[in-house]
Amino acid sequence: LTVLGIETSCDETAASVVRRDDDGHVEVLSSVIASQIADHQPYGGVVPEIAARAHVESIDGIVARAMGEAGAGWDDLSGVAATAGPGLVGGVMVGLSFGKAVSLARDLPLVAVNHLEGHAVSARLGADIPYPFLLLLVSGGHCQLLEVAGVGACRRLGSTIDDAAGEAFDKIAKTMGLPYPGGPELEKLAVGGNPERFELPRALLGREGFDFSFSGLKTAAARAAVGLTSDEDRRDLAASVQFAIARQLAERTEKAMKAYAAEHAGTPLRFVVAGGVAANRAIRERLETLCRKHGFDFHAPPLKYCTDNAAMIALAGAERLALGLTDPLDAAARPRWPLDQAAANANPTHV
Ligand code: ATP
Numbered sequence: 106l107t108v109l110g111i112e113t114s115c116d117e118t119a120a121s122v123v124r125r126d127d128d129g130h131v132e133v134l135s136s137v138i139a140s141q142i143a144d145h146q147p148y149g150g151v152v153p154e155i156a157a158r159a160h161v162e163s164i165d166g167i168v169a170r171a172m173g174e175a176g177a178g179w180d181d182l183s184g185v186a187a188t189a190g191p192g193l194v195g196g197v198m199v200g201l202s203f204g205k206a207v208s209l210a211r212d213l214p215l216v217a218v219n220h221l222e223g224h225a226v227s228a229r230l231g232a233d234i235p236y237p238f239l240l241l242l243v244s245g246g247h248c249q250l251l252e253v254a255g256v257g258a259c260r261r262l263g264s265t266i267d268d269a270a271g272e273a274f275d276k277i278a279k280t281m282g283l284p285y286p287g288g289p290e291l292e293k294l295a296v297g298g299n300p301e302r303f304e305l306p307r308a309l310l311g312r313e314g315f316d317f318s319f320s321g322l323k324t325a326a327a328r329a330a331v332g333l334t335s336d337e338d339r340r341d342l343a344a345s346v347q348f349a350i351a352r353q354l355a356e357r358t359e360k361a362m363k364a365y366a367a368e369h370a371g372t373p374l375r376f377v378v379a380g381g382v383a384a385n386r387a388i389r390e391r392l393e394t395l396c397r398k399h400g401f402d403f404h405a406p407p408l409k410y411c412t413d414n415a416a417m418i419a420l421a422g423a424e425r426l427a428l429g430l431t432d433p434l435d436a437a438a439r440p441r442w443p444l445d446q447a448a449a450n451a452n453p454t455h456v
């Protein structure tokens with residue numbers, strides 16, 4: 106199957122062509138991303154109206170480039186997959202409408218992809234990772250632990266009760282005067298800093314379950330940032346923040362690993378970390394160590410597929426198509442759309 110993927114849920118306009126063989130072998134034929142970071146940087150965050158306009162302006166050219174770089178014509182496609190949510194609805198509508206137009210004009214099946222399902226399969230763009238696996242999804246808008254048995258088969262174990270991990274990185278970076286998006290900037294600043302210099306709170310430590318909370322950490326970091334001017338102080342705070350976020354991710358993941366291992370005794374144990382924050386080296390290393398301790402294989406997407414891209418949307422689309430899961434041309438754009446199937450079925454529109 107050869108699938109065109111389209112992604113417009115936030116501040117990246119992206120298109121990609123991915124080929125997936127019947128045996129599950131995946132090849133990314135092209136992956137084109139137009140970032141709008143420069144458009145939003147003056148405002149310190151994504152401005153929805155600016156994002157929607159920028160998607161409208163670039164979607165045409167980005168899809169043409171993705172098709173061109175893949176050396177693909179419309180007749181080579183088996184289907185078109187577009188992100189249908191969750192995300193900024195103005196942007197989602199641009200990409201989804203474009204996908205519907207291609208589907209209608211070329212008589213191709215449409216797959217309306219959940220952006221989070223894209224992140225969930227993204228590690229499979231770089232390696233053949235069989236289902237099921239335990240997933241830590243850490244992005245700009247989400248922080249969840251899930252059991253992933255395939256597309257359309259995710260079960261949520263826990264999630265953040267306030268901010269997402271990427272959001273915490275971005276907001277703390279902003280209070281420290283770093284440019285948007287703050288996650289990668291904060292990682293750079295943390296190099297050589299002392300992670301034990303500032304003591305930051307550990308949320309929900311003794312609590313049952315696998316939920317996360319980052320708002321207390323954010324407030325404490327903002328308080329600590331006041332009046333810090335020397336490079337050394339700022340490096341130490343950045344390192345301490347990164348350490349505290351990594352520590353919470355690891356503490357919750359370790360609990361989930363124990364529960365998952367008990368449930369899947371006697372079968373191969375696999376762990377995947379995905380989403381923008383999975384690009385963070387300190388976090389990857391910490392989770393990798395955890396995997397060795399608990400007998401899990403460690404997987405993460407190649408760095409370029411951690412943050413938003415359309416290859417992951419094309420792959421989720423191809424996997425759905427292989428199962429016969431397609432969507433009608435009136436598929437809705439969904440600003441909110443949980444990945445967990447039980448939650449999604451309980452409230453099918455989520456508007
Ligand atoms: P969602 O997928 O939940 O809708 P999103 O699409 O905006 O949100 P992603 O593109 O997956 O999120 O990830 C972007 C987030 O990842 C931002 O918060 C960014 O700061 C963070 N991020 C990217 N690289 C790093 C890094 N090296 N260290 C920490 N955080 C990072």
Ligand code: MG
Nearest residue numbers: 115116117413
């Ligand atoms: Mg983004």
Ligand code: FE
Nearest residue numbers: 244245412413
């Ligand atoms: Fe994302």
